[in-house]
Amino acid sequence: MSDFGPKPWIQRHWDWRAAANFVFGGAGSGLILAAALVLPLGPARAVSLPLGLALVALGLTCVWLEIGRPLRALHVLINARTSWMTREAYAGIALFGVTVAAFFRPGDWMEVLLGAFALLFAWCQAMILKASKGIPAWREPKLVPFILATALSEGAALAVVLALAYNMAGPLTYGLLALALLARAVTWIFYIAGVTPKLSGAPQVALTAVTPALLWIGTFGALVLAVLAAALPRHFAMPLALASAAFAILSGWHAKRTLVTRASLNQGFALPKLPTRGAR
Amino acid sequence: MVADLRRCVGCQTCTAACKHTNATPPEVQWRRVLDMEVGTYPDVKRVFVPVGCMHCADPPCMHVCPSTATKQRADGIVTIDYDLCIGCAYCAVACPYQARYKTDKAEFAYGSEPMESEAKQFDPKRLGVATKCTFCSDRVDAGLEKGLKPGVDPDATPACVNSCIAQALHFGDIEDKASNVSQLLAENQSFRMHEELGTEPGFYYLWDKK
Secondary structure, three states: OOOOOOOOOEOOOOOHHHHHHHHHHHHHHHHHHHHHHHOOOOHHHHHHHHHHHHHHHHHHHHHHHHOOOHHHHHHHHOOOOOOHHHHHHHHHHHHHHHHHHHHHOOOHHHHHHHHHHHHHHHHHHHHHHHOOOOOHHHHOOOHHHHHHHHHHHHHHHHHHHHHHHOOOOOHHHHHHHHHHHHHHHHHHHHHHHHHHHHOOHHHHHHHHHHHHHHHHHHHHHHHHHHHHHHHOOHHHHHHHHHHHHHHHHHHHHHHHHHHHHHOOEOOOOOOOOOOOOOOO | OEEEOOOOOOOOHHHHHHHHHHOOOOOOOOEEEEEEEEEEOOEEEEEEEEEEOOOOOOOHHHHHOOOOOEEEOOOOOEEEOOOOOOOOOHHHHHOOOOOOEEEOOOOEOOEOOOOHHHHHHOOHHHEOOEEOOOOOHHHHHHHHHOOOOOOOOHHHOOHHHHHOOOOOEEOOOOOOOOOHHHHHHHHEEEEOOOHHHOOOOOOEEEEEEO
């Protein structure tokens, strides 16, 4: 079988650099969203905002390294009318502005804006995948809630670590992590149930292979460790929280990397009818 | 564009004509012909299927393009502005027909040095950006300026259609009921590839008479 034969093959246009945009951008926007939701004013929040921005910037830098004409990168801003990539760029710019403003002048409304723009950025990333009609594993609508939930769970995991590091962890921080991890597991199950009947072969195998890592290690394992960390004194809690965050984050990243680079087969070509020979 | 699957013999002359006309680099084929085997032994059929940009009426590549480099002309031809394109390849993953290519460095048939003919046609604007079939829009436009009819007069017709040895490929105005392609579609049963995706491809395949 030729690599460019009629059966589906893995797209080669987006590689690890594009995956890194979803990985770091999701974690960064998730951290900013988590900070807006559960981190009180203080050093943990003060670290989380620039760290979140740095992750978003790292993701965007990775995708900038992938484009064929990097010096024209600003052209990405032209088509906000229909392109989710343009909208992601604008959401990223707005997120930078709001985060810097919230860093220096925190306030209730600023927290709302912070959370809203972080969510908007993650939403744009999810919609970028959904609008990719050429890739069946991406265009599945049930992927959108999973991308949002995985961004929040990665952000919440980072928020727990930062809160513990500055002795500010509380029930809200752990509660958000637990909620986000459960939401991620549920959205993944729905996504897999929705998409696997439409796939076959390699993408189906690649996606279903992610499930044990995401559910057992990334959800169950991370939750157990987070519960133990919440129950134990800070001295013991830190390594457990670190392990919980590592499980939550790495399993989410693994899922997104698999989605972008390994499950991204196109649909090949298909003939609904075969030509009738000798008809004319 | 209409492709009569009963007539295509898989000779790849259209592919060669396209490459010759558009000077596409190695491994880039704006007009390809798939050689498909369908069924299991002993009931096996071989089908040759010309593919490429389907110039969809509702092109997902155009909607996702962040720079508006991909546009749709009034006549339905989907084009790429190489000066605007940033080479993000979003269009390539949005295209359900794998019709888009991106070449980051200059490559020629015999390595990095072009042959004389390749050097003449080499266009550095095409490096690092998305490229695809244009339905030979320059040729169509030049023909129209001379008062010629696309799909009828060779000088106003895409190179792949002109070169087809079996008259399997046809080009014309589907909105003109008297055009060659409208007549073919009226007389024959046809389908479009991946119609369920709602992109309304402008490439029709004939498979049987009515």
